[in-house]
Amino acid sequence: MQITEFQEELLSKAIDAGFQEAEVYYERSESFQCMIFEGExxxxxxxxxxxxxxxxxxxGKMGYxxxxxxxxxxIPFLxxxxxxxxxxxxxDDGSDIFGGSKDYSTHTFYSEELAKIQVPEKIELIKSVEKKVLAYDPRIVxxxxxxxxxxxxxxxLANSKGLSLKEKKNGIVIFISAVVKDGEEMKTGSFIKVTRDFGSLDADKIAKEAAEEALSYLGEQSIPTRRYPIIMRHDAAASLLATFTPIFSAENTQKDQSLLKGKVGKKVASDIFTLLDDPFHPDAASGSNFDGEGVATKTRSIVSNGMLETLLHNRKTAKIDGVKTTGHAHKTSYKSTLTIAPLNMFIAPGEKSQDDLIAxxxxxxxxxxxxxxxxxxxxxSGDFSVAASGFHIKDGKISSPVKQMTIAGNFFDLINDIEEIGSDLHFRPGGYGSPSLRVKELSVTVD
Amino acid sequence: MIKQSVIENVLEAALSNGGDFSEVFIEDKYVNRLELQSGKIDKSISGRDFGIGIRIFSGLQSIYTYTTDFSEEGLLRAAKRAAHAIKNGTNGTIHPLRKEMVLPIHPIEQMPQNVEHARKVAVMRKANEIARNYDERIRQVGLRYIDEEQHVLIANSEGKFVEDTRVHSRLSIQATASDGVEMQTGFYGPGAHAGFEFIENLNLEHYAGEAARIAITMLSADECPSGKFPVIIDNEFGGVIFHEACGHGLEATSVAKNNSVFANRIGEKVAPDIVTYIDDGTLPNEWGSLNIDDEGEKTRKNVLIENGILKGYLIDKFNARRMNAEVTGSSRRESYRFNPTSRMTNTYIAPGTSTPEEIIASTENGLYAKYMGGGSVNPATGDYNFAVSEAYLVKNGKIDRPVRGATLIGNGAKTLQLVDKVGNNLAHGAGMCGSISGSLPVNVGQPMIRISEITVGGTKGE
Known part of the structure; x- marks a missing residue:
């Protein structure tokens, strides 16, 4: 059965069956994945x-x-x-089916060039990466x-109110994890990149980055357990931000599940902290012109110089708070009910390089x-106590990798304690980005 | 689900360019998920997952493809797309399919798909009430109910043809307590490979009460100190530490390529004599149990470590080739979207002789982890980390004040050597385990154990 035919029949039968409004969300995808081991x-x-x-x-109630x-x-099952x-x-929880926004951005998330790359070329690239990583240093096992x-x-996304939206997307991901061994010491280092630009994937550069990351952890030392000033590298900072994203959701403030309740318009972070969501950021892999309800997406500032400008809303939470939706209705897939999530949320970069921060x-x-x-x-609560890898900084320089650590603190305190923000904004595959951050201090425990 | 003749054609098409093994995995799964928040049912969704996974082996190469297109043309197209990855081969052989009967060792009384929502909701409301009434500082209770009815058909070029039904039911309870300043949570999530009878017979007073009690206890807990201490880990979900610290390292996924500290060490002493570690997919109706694995092999009791000696690994069909070993009925996948591989089912430390009271009384200063949160491990290095959701300091052989924010870190192989007490109160806890073949229901289990030294990370400092 063709999908358009199925869709039309489903919507019309739903209305006949007593639904006041109805919506269909369809996803179709193709993928290819190849893993290399010892040249094969x-x-x-x-x-x-x-x-x-x-x-x-x-x-009056929304059934899924x-x-x-x-x-x-x-059709009868659905x-x-x-x-x-x-x-x-x-x-009735206030959900509805949306008739459509006036204007939609027309960004493209699909590369025709990438679609033309043939399988053998991709296999050749990933085989060459493995070869180059293994050749980089004898300690790479x-x-x-x-x-x-x-x-x-x-x-x-199509509904009984006449809305019909469509979007194509593609991308390519490279993930490498190298195991290094020196005597009894064994470490891993990884590399991950998502892009739509196949030409930007340079086997030499990828191999060097993965190999050096892994090798850098050899020669670990113990340092005393205590509170230390911290530089959180961009990727670690972005993963922490991703984990704490639910605090910015209006669904959570409305259910007393976020301490940002009642904080809009108030200072919640350091003056230098600005948090943006840009559905069209060129360096980020996710993104969309419309959200999970069909609302047009826009670049928004969530926190501006430490002040909470808005929470993330969908139509239902916006109605409850008496504001306009921010276009953050999120459907993880066609299997999900509607939740709230950002598209490409990131901490705005500052001026200094990572080396300057370390110095x-x-x-x-x-x-x-x-x-x-x-x-x-x-x-x-905002509390965290997690395992961490990293390096000891002494007199403005990296002195050695540190044995496995835990760092502990509170996210709400941490965003207030950011003293300096680097210029090295990077995005993670999931769409979260951050530059490196200098944080006043965190409790560090060393194994 | 799909005609046998079509399956035969697909198995044949998959080997049309060569290869020495082909397999079809058909999945038809019904799911119901309900959520209660702020005293109200605010989410209810039902669905049907349906798809087909096709796998080919050609020596030490594994090819996998999946599709939701169940037409014969769609399936043959998928099989040929996969076969395309093999070059210059001659046609592989297909043996005639022989239907095998599955002996159901996990009886299901009430198929959840036939139970109306109202009965499921009634249990959720009762659990909500129990948690709410526990203490006035309980401000929020979140309940998630899920049931899944998964029908699978597995056929392969060796003539295997087998069907099975797996049923999973789980109720997760999260209580949030607040004293106006702090907010803390408590969680309990019992689950089983069983029907609605499991949910209806749950001791809600216990599970919802415990979720609320943990949240309240943590509200008045001190910050956890950092340092190296003896750590006592209680039974049931406490077993998550060995799941991460050594279970993953015993899966063929890491062993076959020598990416595990346990590789090539069968017969060696890897733990003290008091440690026996078992994976058993046959435990009746347990959350991680199965009649057959996702390659159609019967599940079994696999002794991994016996009295400290490494006895075996968890091995799937593909890795068995690289390892030149037998399969162990341990091949699993989240759905047709995943190439199956060796995974744990119900893994546990066998009971010892110490009583919990003796273990605590013999500990001068240390940490008592009553309930563990989740954790993770780097399987290549064995470095692990865990959150403790309810912890206490132990002073002079007695349980002292509760502490929060405790994280345990260390290395699996080393920690295993440091087990110095094994209790007699074995129990199992339900969890979800994420790895390369997806997210799967697994049980972790153990009696109370003590580890002579673990690094504890806390917010308080030394």
């Missing part, structure tokens, strides 16, 4: 998939259902399930991941990687 293709994966999410207003089986039988789900909800993945897809500390710690963020953080 270790795994080779391809896919072609599609799935459809339905939601509709039934007796989804299917990956697009056939005649799925309609009956969505009805039962609407009936289960306790009350193996690559425990050496993967190239590309994807392309399309999403369609400004006499006795501090450079944090380059965080682990256990899913378990060692509490987005409600």
């Amino acid at each position: 293709i270790d795994s080779y994966e391809t896919s072609e998939e599609g799935g459809l999410g339905f939601r509709g207003l039934y007796n 259902a989804y299917t990956e089986k697009i056939d005649e039988d799925s 309609i009956d399930s969505a009805k039962a789900n609407a009936d289960t909800l306790d009350e 193996t690559l425990n991941y050496c993967v190239l993945q590309d994807f392309s897809g399309e999403r369609i 400004s500390l006499d006795n501090g710690v450079l944090i380059t990687n965080l682990a256990g963020l899913h378990s060692g953080t509490n987005t409600i």
Whole structure:
């Protein structure tokens, strides 16, 4: 059954079945992934998939259902399930189906050039990366991941109010993890990049970056457990920001799950801290011209020089707070109900280089990687206590890698304690970005 | 789900360019998810996942493709796309399919798909009430209910043809406590490979009560000090530490390529005599249990470490080739979207002889981790980290004040050597484990154990 045909039939049958409004969200994608081990293709994966999410207003309540089986039988399944789900909800929660924004940006998230790159060329690139990493230094013993993945897809949002939006997207990801060994000491270092520009993937540069990252952790030393001034490298800072993003969601403030409740218009961070969300940032891989409800997206400042300008809203939370939606309705996939999330949220860069930041500390710690963020953080209290890798900074210079550490603190305190922001803005694959940050101090425990 | 003749054609098309093994995995899964927040059911979604994964082996190369297009043309196109990765081969052989019957060792009484939402909601409301009424400082209770009914069909070029149904039910309870300044949370998430009977028979007073009690306890907890201490980890979900610290290192995924500290060490002493570590997918109706794994192999009890000696690994069909070893019924995948590989099911430390009271009484100064949060490990190095969700200081053989923000770090192989007490109160806890073949239900388990020294990271400093 063709998708447009299925979609039309579903919407019209839904209205016949008593839904006041209804919406269809369809995603289709293709992907290719290849993993190399010792010069050979270790795994080779391809896919072609599609799935459809339905939601509709039934007796004033929004019912959801989804299917990956697009056939005649799925129409009654979707309609009956969505009805039962609407009936289960306790009350009209203020959700609705959106008729459409006046104007939409026309940014493109799809590269025709990238789509033309053939499989052998991609395999050659990733094989060459492995070879170059292994040749870089005798202490590099193996690559425990050496993967190239590309994807392309399309999403369609159409509803009974006449809205019909469509967007294509593609990209390519390289992920490398090198294992280095020196005597008994064993370390890993990784490299990850997502891009739509195949030409920007230079095997020599990637190999050098992954190899040097791994090698840099050899020769670890212990330093005393205490509070240290911290430089949080851009990638570690962006992963911490990503973990604490729920605090900016209006859904969470409205449910007493975020301490930013009642803080709009107030100072919540250091004067130099500005947080932006730019759905069209050229360096970031995610992005979109419309959000999960079909609202046009815009570049917005969330925190401006320490002042909370807005929370992230969808139409429902905006109605409750008496403001306009910020276009942050989010659908993780057609399987999900609507939540709230930013597109490419990042901390605005400052002036100084990472080296300048390091040079400004006499006795501090450079944090380059965080682990256990899913378990060692509490987005409600803001507390975190997570495993970290990094380096000891002495007299303005990196002196040695440090044995496994934990760093502990509170995110709300941390954004107030940012003393300097670097110029080295980088985005992570998930769309979060940050420059390196100098933070007054954090509690550091060394293994 | 799909005609046998079509499956045969797909298995054949997959080997049309060569290769020595092909497999089809068909999945049809119904899911219901309900959420309660602020006393109201505010999310309810149902869905159907349906797709097909096709796998080919050609020596030490593994090719995987999946599709949601279930038409014969769609499936053959996918099989040929995968076959395309093999060059210059001759056609592989297909054995006639022989239907195998699965002996269901995890009986399901009430298929959740046939239970109306109202009964599921009633349990959620009751749990909400119990947690709310625990203490007036409980400000928010979040409940998530999920049920899944997964039908799978696995067929391969060796003639295997087997179908199975897996049913998972879980209720997760999160309580948030506040005294006006601080906010703390408590969590409990019981789950089983069982139907709605599991949810209806849950001891809600215990689970919802504990979630609320943890949140309240943590509200008045001190900051955790940092340093190296003996650490006592209680039973049940406490077993997560060995799941991360050594379980992942025993999976063929890391062992086959020598990316594990446990590689090539069968027969060696890797832990003290008191440590026996087992993975058992046959435990009746446990969260990580299965009748057959995702390659159609019967699950079994695999002894990994026996009295401190390394006995075995968890091995899937593909890695068995590289390792020249037998499969262990441990191959798993989140869905048809994932190439299956060796994963844990229900993994636990076997009970010892010490009573919990003895263990605590014999600890002069240390940390008692009553409930563990999650953690992660770098399988190549074995470096791990864990959050402790409810911790206490131990002073002079007695449990002292609660502390919060404790994180444990260390190295799996080294920590394993430092186990110096194993209790007699084995219990299992449900969790989700994320790795290369996706997110899977697993049980972690242990009796109370003591580790003579772990690095504890806290906010308070030394």
